[in-house]
Amino acid sequence: MAATATGLICRSDALADGGLGVRFTITLEDGREAPAFVVRHQGSVYGWLNACRHQPAQLDWKDGEFFDLSGQHLVCSMHGALYLPDSGLCVAGPCRGAKLVSVDVCEADGEVRLGA
Numbered sequence: 042m043a044a045t046a047t048g049l050i051c052r053s054d055a056l057a058d059g060g061l062g063v064r065f066t067i068t069l070e071d072g073r074e075a076p077a078f079v080v081r082h083q084g085s086v087y088g089w090l091n092a093c094r095h096q097p098a099q100l101d102w103k104d105g106e107f108f109d110l111s112g113q114h115l116v117c118s119m120h121g122a123l124y125l126p127d128s129g130l131c132v133a134g135p136c137r138g139a140k141l142v143s144v145d146v147c148e149a150d151g152e153v154r155l156g157a
């Protein structure tokens with residue numbers, strides 16, 4: 042779902058722990074649009090730009106499929122880099138030590154929205 046003018050990304054119940062993420066688009070400070078996503082991990086929601094730190098590629102191999110089979114790491118579909126869902130740190134793969142770019146999101150009243 043694309044982010045709306047009000048910043049709504051999705052309903053809270055759209056995000057299961059370690060399950061499918063929700064893709065959306067944000068406008069960067071320079072006016073460019075960029076793909077982003079939210080996932081739920083250990084109860085909390087995290088937002089990231091959908092951009093691997095190895096090469097210009099989106100992470101999900103299929104819409105919303107961001108987690109590996111364990112449900113504990115975000116995985117890049119291109120070369121398998123593994124990222125921690127909470128810090129965005131790459132812990133395995135060709136860009137080990139790099140971090141995903143975070144997107145401020147918040148959860149309240151059963152909704153996930155853009156913003157801190």
Ligand code: FES
Nearest residue numbers: 093095117119120
């Ligand atoms: S493009 Fe993501 S690991 Fe290579």
